[in-house]
Amino acid sequence: MSQHSRRLLRGFGLVCALALAATACGGSDDDSGQKKIGAADLQAALKKGGTVTVWAWEPTLKQVAADFEKKYPEVDIELVNAGTGNDQYKGLQNAISAKKGVPDVAQLEYYALGQYALTKEITDLTPYGAGKLEGSYSPGPWNSVKFDDGIYGLPMDSGPMALFYNKKVFDKHGIAVPTTWDEYVEAGRKLHKADPKAYITSDVGDAGLTTSLLWQAGSHPYKVDGTEVGIDFTDAGAKKYTATWQKLIDEKLLSPIAGWSDDWYKGLGDGTIATLPIGAWMPANFASGVKDAAGDWRVAPLPQWEKGKSASSENGGSSLAVPALGKNKELAYAFVEYANSGPGVQTRIKNGAFPATAKDLNSQAFQDTEFPYFGGQKANKIFADSAKGVPAGWKYLPYQVYANSIFNDTVGKAYVSGATLPEGLKAWRDKSLDYGQKQGFTVQK
Structure with a gap:
């Protein structure tokens, strides 16, 4: 060394x-x-x-x-x-x-x-x-x-990921549960056109969601070998993510409400936030924080980047x-x-x-557990299948805590300005690598 x-x-x-x-x-x-x-x-x-x-x-x-x-x-x-x-x-x-x-x-x-x-x-x-x-x-x-x-x-x-969706809202507007991210974008368009106050999901820039979706797409942005680190948000998996999510941003199909706020819980309750792609630990938060919408929500497998695949991610x-x-x-x-x-x-x-x-x-007992909140659905089966589909080989930076803390100052700008997601990711990369170099890491630029 x-x-x-x-x-x-x-x-x-x-x-x-x-x-x-x-x-x-x-x-x-x-x-x-x-x-x-x-x-x-x-x-x-x-x-x-x-x-x-x-x-x-x-x-x-x-x-x-x-x-x-x-x-x-x-x-x-x-x-x-x-x-x-x-x-x-x-x-x-x-x-x-x-x-x-x-x-x-x-x-x-x-x-x-x-x-x-x-x-x-x-x-x-x-x-x-x-x-x-x-x-x-x-x-x-x-x-x-x-x-x-x-x-x-x-x-x-x-936290194997799944898609939590408001069945009541989907049924009202005749929207099919999306099985691919392209279908997800189409569902967002249809929903927002039918009800301009409703959005397919809430996302104002979240490092955890971004890295999870990159992971699912097969991207490997972080290269870590001891104290040597590299970051690349331009591989094929990353391009799948940015191309799709940029459409949601450009077409204003994402709710501008920040996650975990009072307004966010309200949006989940009144149907103005219609889905959440998130980890399997979420049901307890629905039951405690969105009580009035019990029975409205269901769980589906995470939409795929390629039709017919079954890749998931951890969140x-x-x-x-x-x-x-x-x-x-x-x-x-x-x-x-x-x-x-x-x-x-x-x-x-x-x-x-x-x-x-x-x-x-x-286990059969775990997978047969019925969730009254989700209309009696056996959601654990979906979560268990999701856990099996998490691609191997994902790595985080050895200073990911810091990297996540600057996400809103870099990638987050793509949600509120003319900057694009690829530009935001590049800024995140550059700032993260600069930090790593200052801390004594050997960085690949």
């Missing part, structure tokens, strides 16, 4: 110096890269007991923690909600920098995991036996926790990781495996979580 590449990565979440040795940043005595931790070691740690501090915002973990403590009475799980997403990441980074108050387990979204893996701020779980679980998970989530030859977390949930999802500066790694891993691969999975499913485990996704 060059001296240039060893510079401190000062960006969000990237403050440890890159080291040649397979040790953790900040002087941690973590030796998980060399020492194998067997089942006997884990059982001994559980018998001895101790406190495991878990930073996570996912609500179903509360019952999992209680069940774990009941099974292992010498262990105390201290569940802390340090904020969702970026708020927790800031707190986690502050704790790592100070080498004080670092949790034993941390919830990390898949797109954020890479930056912690690169700087060895989280533990490679391979020596703990995580590799044996590879066949337990659907491909998308499993690929998201693997970096180089290591496994840096266990998948907690997943959202998190892992549980073990910070390198945590004090109780054996207990921490035992809890992570229990929550994400063991009995905790069923507990979380019963409380509304969408699993990443293939066995549960494919």
